[in-house]
Amino acid sequence: MTLERRKELERSKKRSEKIAFGTFRAMSLLVVGILFVILGFIIIKGISVISWDFITKMPEDGMTKGGIYPAIIGTFCLIGGSMIFSFPIGVLSGIYINEYASNGLVVRFIRLMTNNLAGIPSIVFGLFGMSLFVNTLGFGDSIIAGSLTLGLMTLPIVIRTTEEALKSVDNSFRQGSYALGATKLQTIRRVTLPIAYPNIITGLILSIGRVSGETAPILFTVAAYFLPKLPHSIFDQVMALPYHLYVLATSGTNIEESRPMAYGTALVLIMIVLFLNLIANALRKYFSKKVKMN
Amino acid sequence: MAKPFHKKLFEKIIEGILTLSGSITSLAVILIVIFLFKEGLGLFNQSPIAKGFVLVVNKNNPVNTLDAKSIKNIFDHEITNWKKVGGERDTIILFYLDDINSIYTEEQIGQNLENLPTLFSNLTDSISGIIAFIPKTYINSDFKGKVITTDNIKVSKFLSGKEWFPTAEPAAQVGILPLILGTLWVSIGAILLSLPLGLAVSIYLAEIAHPRVRNTFKPIIELLAGIPSVVYGFFGLVVIVPLIQSVFNLPVGETALAGSIILAIMALPTIITIAEDSIRTTPRSMKEASLALGASRWQTIYKIVIPYSISGITAAAILGIGRAIGETMAVLMVTGNAASIPHSFLEPVRTIPATIAAELGESSQGGMHYQALFILGSILFVITLIVNLTVEYISSKQKLAKR
Amino acid sequence: MAKIETVDANLYYGDFHALKNISMKMEENTVTALIGPSGCGKSTYLRLFNRMNDLIDSTQISGQILVDSEDIYSKNINVDELRMKVGMVFQKPNPFPKSIFENVAYGLRVNGEKNKTYITDKVYESLRQAALWDEVSDKMNKSAFELSGGQQQRLCIARALAISPSVILMDEPASALDPISTAKIEELIHELKKQYTIVIVTHNMQQASRVSDFTGFFYLGELVEHGATAKIFTQPNNKQTENYITGRFG
Ligand SMILES: Nc1ncnc2c1ncn2[C@@H]1O[C@H](COP(=O)(O)OP(=O)(O)OP(=O)(O)O)[C@@H](O)[C@H]1O
Numbered sequence: 018m019t020l021e022r023r024k025e026l027e028r029s030k031k032r033s034e035k036i037a038f039g040t041f042r043a044m045s046l047l048v049v050g051i052l053f054v055i056l057g058f059i060i061i062k063g064i065s066v067i068s069w070d071f072i073t074k075m076p077e078d079g080m081t082k083g084g085i086y087p088a089i090i091g092t093f094c095l096i097g098g099s100m101i102f103s104f105p106i107g108v109l110s111g112i113y114i115n116e117y118a119s120n121g122l123v124v125r126f127i128r129l130m131t132n133n134l135a136g137i138p139s140i141v142f143g144l145f146g147m148s149l150f151v152n153t154l155g156f157g158d159s160i161i162a163g164s165l166t167l168g169l170m171t172l173p174i175v176i177r178t179t180e181e182a183l184k185s186v187d188n189s190f191r192q193g194s195y196a197l198g199a200t201k202l203q204t205i206r207r208v209t210l211p212i213a214y215p216n217i218i219t220g221l222i223l224s225i226g227r228v229s230g231e232t233a234p235i236l237f238t239v240a241a242y243f244l245p246k247l248p249h250s251i252f253d254q255v256m257a258l259p260y261h262l263y264v265l266a267t268s269g270t271n272i273e274e275s276r277p278m279a280y281g282t283a284l285v286l287i288m289i290v291l292f293l294n295l296i297a298n299a300l301r302k303y304f305s306k307k308v309k310m311n
Numbered sequence: 312m313a314k315p316f317h318k319k320l321f322e323k324i325i326e327g328i329l330t331l332s333g334s335i336t337s338l339a340v341i342l343i344v345i346f347l348f349k350e351g352l353g354l355f356n357q358s359p360i361a362k363g364f365v366l367v368v369n370k371n372n373p374v375n376t377l378d379a380k381s382i383k384n385i386f387d388h389e390i391t392n393w394k395k396v397g398g399e400r401d402t403i404i405l406f407y408l409d410d411i412n413s414i415y416t417e418e419q420i421g422q423n424l425e426n427l428p429t430l431f432s433n434l435t436d437s438i439s440g441i442i443a444f445i446p447k448t449y450i451n452s453d454f455k456g457k458v459i460t461t462d463n464i465k466v467s468k469f470l471s472g473k474e475w476f477p478t479a480e481p482a483a484q485v486g487i488l489p490l491i492l493g494t495l496w497v498s499i500g501a502i503l504l505s506l507p508l509g510l511a512v513s514i515y516l517a518e519i520a521h522p523r524v525r526n527t528f529k530p531i532i533e534l535l536a537g538i539p540s541v542v543y544g545f546f547g548l549v550v551i552v553p554l555i556q557s558v559f560n561l562p563v564g565e566t567a568l569a570g571s572i573i574l575a576i577m578a579l580p581t582i583i584t585i586a587e588d589s590i591r592t593t594p595r596s597m598k599e600a601s602l603a604l605g606a607s608r609w610q611t612i613y614k615i616v617i618p619y620s621i622s623g624i625t626a627a628a629i630l631g632i633g634r635a636i637g638e639t640m641a642v643l644m645v646t647g648n649a650a651s652i653p654h655s656f657l658e659p660v661r662t663i664p665a666t667i668a669a670e671l672g673e674s675s676q677g678g679m680h681y682q683a684l685f686i687l688g689s690i691l692f693v694i695t696l697i698v699n700l701t702v703e704y705i706s707s708k709q710k711l712a713k714r
Numbered sequence: 715m716a717k718i719e720t721v722d723a724n725l726y727y728g729d730f731h732a733l734k735n736i737s738m739k740m741e742e743n744t745v746t747a748l749i750g751p752s753g754c755g756k757s758t759y760l761r762l763f764n765r766m767n768d769l770i771d772s773t774q775i776s777g778q779i780l781v782d783s784e785d786i787y788s789k790n791i792n793v794d795e796l797r798m799k800v801g802m803v804f805q806k807p808n809p810f811p812k813s814i815f816e817n818v819a820y821g822l823r824v825n826g827e828k829n830k831t832y833i834t835d836k837v838y839e840s841l842r843q844a845a846l847w848d849e850v851s852d853k854m855n856k857s858a859f860e861l862s863g864g865q866q867q868r869l870c871i872a873r874a875l876a877i878s879p880s881v882i883l884m885d886e887p888a889s890a891l892d893p894i895s896t897a898k899i900e901e902l903i904h905e906l907k908k909q910y911t912i913v914i915v916t917h918n919m920q921q922a923s924r925v926s927d928f929t930g931f932f933y934l935g936e937l938v939e940h941g942a943t944a945k946i947f948t949q950p951n952n953k954q955t956e957n958y959i960t961g962r963f964g
Pocket residue numbers: 727730732750751752753754755756757758759770
């Protein structure tokens with residue numbers, strides 16, 4: 018190769034690298050830009066709607082005025098209900114997979130099933146919840162039916178979170194405990210879990226975000242189109258934020274006039290997710306600092 | 312040092328509970344399969360004729376059976392002659408229950424409708440081209456007409472049928488081809504948009520960006536994953552739909568394209584996270600070896616890093632498609648939900664999940680419509696199962712190869 | 715004129731001072747071994763010569779590093795060209811996920827070589843030079859992962875030779891290999907010395923004494939002693955060097 022040609026080749030190598038990297042950077046900025054556009058749009062449109070009344074009042078005038086109080090309460094009921102179901106079982110399941118199951122085949126099978134459950138579309142959970150909890154078990158459209166459906170859906174997230182957290186605990190801790198004559202259970206309770214639980218907690222907080230935003234699973238298991246009162250028992254129907262947003266946006270009695278309500282509801286939903294993310298990140302930072310200090 | 316008995320027992324009990332919890336997901340998957348199919352499979356033992364009704368014709372009419380499609384065409388006045396459905400040349404005369412009032416007086420019908428069976432019998436006997444859609448209860452043993460039989464709904468017809476009118480009378484049309492195609496169009500459109508974008512971002516984050524940039528981008532992408540799908544749908548409805556309407560000058564902006572765009576945004580975090588993880592597994596030494604041979608960073612990326620992590624990238628794409636196929640609310644809100652076979656991205660379409668979400672509430676439990684929706688759910692379930700198993704297979708092969 | 719020379723070379727990883735005022739010369743067609751305890755900076759020093767350390771963020775380099783009397787850290791140096799001149803073989807065999815042929819052809823291709831016959835000739839020649847030809851001549855299109863560890867390492871050597879470098883850097887090239895493969899590699903180094911200038915990092919004292927003409931002993935980022943291998947291994951000037959070589963620490 019001549020020197021001339023070498024130089025030319027080097028130049029073209031540099032040029033294509035510049036073009037490629039520039040494109041990738043631009044595309045990444047685009048993706049981040051999309052997020053900011055969505056967030057920004059909803060915040061700008063929704064912020065003027067949000068007020069104390071909006072959060073604490075019943076909807077009025079065909080959902081074009083008033084607030085979204087029952088939907089907020091409903092969503093919190095569902096979060097609570099699904100947590101009660103999925104957290105203990107999910108955490109126990111994660112412990113079983115990581116600490117107890119010794120047969121590799123069993124673990125692989127359970128993991129496969131967990132992944133499958135995680136991949137099932139939310140609307141299918143809705144169908145299942147309706148068939149089992151609402152109809153077969155006779156709960157009707159109720160908080161309990163909705164919570165169980167949502168809980169089932171978050172189960173894989175909880176299990177994986179627990180598993181990851183336990184996996185990151187160094188084996189030397191366990192061996193140290195066994196060496197002192199502790200049983201498996203004692204080791205898990207006194208050594209493994211305390212080390213793993215910060216990660217478990219942050220994972221759980223993030224899974225709450227998922228519960229608060231899901232619509233499809235609650236469509237036919239709990240969500241009420243319009244129900245301006247608070248639930249009295251777990252067998253009552255409730256309104257829920259995501260379904261309320263759907264109703265306001267697409268099928269309210271007066272879609273144009275309920276637009277502001279819809280923006281406000283969307284903003285509340287996003288704020289819940291953002292808030293949970295912030296908490297999870299703060300906890301992560303806090304715990305990692307604590308570990309360093311120890 | 313022996314442990315006291317009750318302590319051992321306690322440990323055993325706890326172990327039992329843990330084992331039970333460990334099997335919860337498998338149990339859940341099995342239950343889901345059972346309940347979906349239990350509710351849905353009855354569909355294929357059903358006649359498409361509305362429950363409690365029959366179709367009757369003149370006893371001299373050679374036609375004995377009609378399929379759901381022909382029944383619909385007949386009652387839609389698209390088929391007007393018996394010849395078209397295998398009968399003799401004779402004009403078809405439609406007769407509904409309500410028509411009785413325009414033919415006979417109230418007196419003739421009787422105060423308690425007690426004369427109806429005879430009247431129907433006479434009518435079918437006297438009009439040779441008649442086809443009447445009447446309640447079964449009015450058919451007596453001395454009925455002078457002939458009851459048309461209809462085949463039960465067949466799996467093949469169900470999958471390949473081009474019409475989805477599950478509540479149509481006299482015969483429901485449950486062909487899901489438009490829904491399948493609608494789902495495919497929207498999902499494929501979504502993946503075409505999000506795969507290049509997602510790959511570019513994952514390559515950028517894994518290989519090009521400064522760690523500081525990466526550390527700010529990652530949480531942002533996590534956040535993108537956390538936004539509820541109704542919020543995406545709402546954003547699509549108020550921003551993207553009007554935009555598409557005005558840019559392409561369409562009568563409505565609710566189109567497959569709108570669905571694809573929203574789904575693409577929603578699939579991005581999945582694709583980026585998985586692809587980036589996989590790209591990052593490329594051993595540093597392999598990249599260094601490439602650079603040490605005088606390759607540029609870009610050459611190293613596309614000649615070494617991408618081929619090395621191709622299976623992970625494939626998995627990301629497949630999972631992205633899986634997510635898109637199953638996504639419900641956002642699609643429901645922006646695609647216009649017209650159950651017809653799409654011809655372009657600028658037409659309204661209806662996907663399988665959106666159909667379930669929109670219609671389950673109005674279907675009656677145990678009815679044909681209800682069963683059809685559960686079969687749709689089963690189809691979704693099977694699709695996601697295939698997606699997951701494929702991904703599982705790819706990643707297990709990848710693990711083997713990298714050992 | 716020395717082939718490679720460093721004058722007061724310093725390298726920082728962030729705040730960590732990894733190389734301290736290293737000055738050293740390496741003549742053409744010689745083998746220089748770099749020895750020293752783990753973490754003393756041997757690899758870091760070696761990687762100065764093909765600017766591999768550039769890839770790590772927050773490294774700072776000062777002093778002069780010359781290859782063919784040219785300061786390779788000056789602005790008008792093309793790094794890709796430098797890396798073609800200075801080949802490298804890594805500690806663990808790291809073939810690309812490609813065929814045997816494509817592994818060796820890779821360096822030529824990424825540098826714009828399009829002539830098929832030239833590429834084929836060069837690949838075969840490099841495989842012969844790396845004493846691998848007889849073992850792989852009939853499976854050029856097989857995946858490089860199908861080779862044994864020792865064969866893979868020789869493939870990596872062939873890969874480095876294919877772009878006709880004049881310097882070859884080897885970072886513990888035999889540490890992941892069995893004794894027979896190691897012997898083959900050492901033999902190879904002897905052959906290659908006739909055409910190339912070789913710098914090799916090794917933890918194996920016998921190996922250093924067998925293959926090298928000169929040896930540099932590193933300790934905590936400093937070049938403690940440097941000289942003819944025969945001299946260093948028989949009568950080192952420095953007590954630390956002696957202790958290390960005789961296995962009393964390290
Ligand atoms: N990327 C890096 N960032 C920060 N410090 C590094 C980095 N790479 C190496 N170091 C530090 O620089 C010092 C020298 O590392 P180097 O890899 O050169 O050692 P070495 O002599 O090759 O050791 P070994 O024999 O174990 O390979 C070590 O203390 C190491 O911790």
